[in-house]
Amino acid sequence: MKKLFDDLSYKISKQTTKQYSTSFSLGILALSPKIRNSIYAIYGYVRLADEIVDSFHDFDRSALLARFKEQTNQALEEKISLNPILQCFQETVHNYKIDLQLINQFLNSMEMDLQKIDYNSDLYKQYILGSAEVVGLMCLYIFVDGNKQQYEALKPSAMKLGSAFQKVNFLRDLKDDYQVLGRTYFPNVDITSFDNSVKEHIENDIQQEFREALEGIKNLPSSARFGVYLAYRYYISLFRKIKRTPAKKIINQRIRISNGRKFSLMMSSYVQYKISYL
16 A cells, blocks of 8 residues: 555655746656656655745744754655655665765755855855755766766766756846845855856856766766756756846846747757757
């Protein structure tokens, strides 16, 4: 009978992914069916932590995150949780022997979001490592299915992809992060004087990370390659739209890609994927 609960747990993580992210939902659909549930489990877990620090402003977020961290450790130790998202997450962690240090680094970055931090270069790198790069590495454990040599070879590019995604998110969400949440992630950047030259400097960094990440995508196992490439194409499209948008508009408007455009990207990416034999 436990299988019913396990199946429900994965369905809840899947629905969480669909509810919060059209782009990642499409990317996961392009993965091999045998690994989709595990990636839903990863996304559902990190999304829940994000919600605690980003959305629950009428509650004691520090207490909620501390409890979430405690429940995570308990679920990992006992190999079961009554929280469906934690249940399928712990099962995925154990099934693929994901390094627990990656989870700790992720939770540490979530704790950073509860503080008012003036980010310098070191803190910026620390935050991106925990909030994005380690999430890419958790997924990589699933993609390589225990192949340690392949994991080590693809690890740098997986981290670059996670970092590029996160930095694009920072630019996309600049308005809400600053005006609503009171956060500024980019080091040594005064948002009140954010201009095109500052924006271009950030974009050059992101562009280089995307270049390095693509080389890793080409070497992913076939079960994961197209799904990750699709997510890459979506973010590249968003990134190009951001690059075309003046700095003053970025800080006053959230840049989006329409769902219609996302589906169009999915089709064109599939054709390009097949033609180029990525």
